[in-house]
Amino acid sequence: MKQHISTISLLVRDYDEAIEFYTHKLQFLKTEDTKLEDNKRWVTIAPKSDNSCSLLLARATGAKQLAAVGNQSGGRVFLFLYTDDFWRDYHKMNISGVNFVRPPREETYGTVAVFEDLYGNLWDLIEKT
Numbered sequence: 001m002k003q004h005i006s007t008i009s010l011l012v013r014d015y016d017e018a019i020e021f022y023t024h025k026l027q028f029l030k031t032e033d034t035k036l037e038d039n040k041r042w043v044t045i046a047p048k049s050d051n052s053c054s055l056l057l058a059r060a061t062g063a064k065q066l067a068a069v070g071n072q073s074g075g076r077v078f079l080f081l082y083t084d085d086f087w088r089d090y091h092k093m094n095i096s097g098v099n100f101v102r103p104p105r106e107e108t109y110g111t112v113a114v115f116e117d118l119y120g121n122l123w124d125l126i127e128k129t
Contacts, residue, residue, distance in 0.1 A: 005053055007044065008079070011060045011069045012119065015043050018057045021118040025096040026081075028055075047081070055079075070119030077114060077122045086111040086127035093125070 012018035022028040022045045031051055034042040046054035060066045072078055083089045090104060090113060101122065102114035110128040117123065 007054050007056050009056045009058045010121070011065055011072060012057045013060060013066070013069055015041050015057055015059055017118065019043065019045070022055070022057075025093065025098050025118075027092070070117075070121055072121055075122070077124050079121070080124045080126060083125060083127050086113075086125065089125060 010018075019030055019033075023030055027048060028045045029048050029051065030043065031046050031054055032042060032044045036042055040059065043057040044054040045057065046052075060069050086104070090100075093115065094100065098115050100113050100115045104111060104113040108129075110126055112124050112126045115123050115125060
């Protein structure tokens, strides 16, 4: 059986502010935006070059979900964005205002830096060696 992960749910406070961040600062594409009942939407985004795995921007409802916005992994790096040109993407993201919380460094597996999304979730930007 062939399997793959296609979508990862990411809790957000507001659909439109999240779409703005991911499409403008990270240059992702909005791949779907379907209105559902109760003012909900099915909003997916993915990197322009590969949409085999997308993020579902899920608006948090209730105290428990709202408390998890920005802390879905308990403060650890949550998502890993691979690139074919680390320095190109690092400079673009810096210019667009993405906050890098750990500077670039060379590791045995490649070049990496840690950034945060608009809610504080941590991401690795990685170019494999």
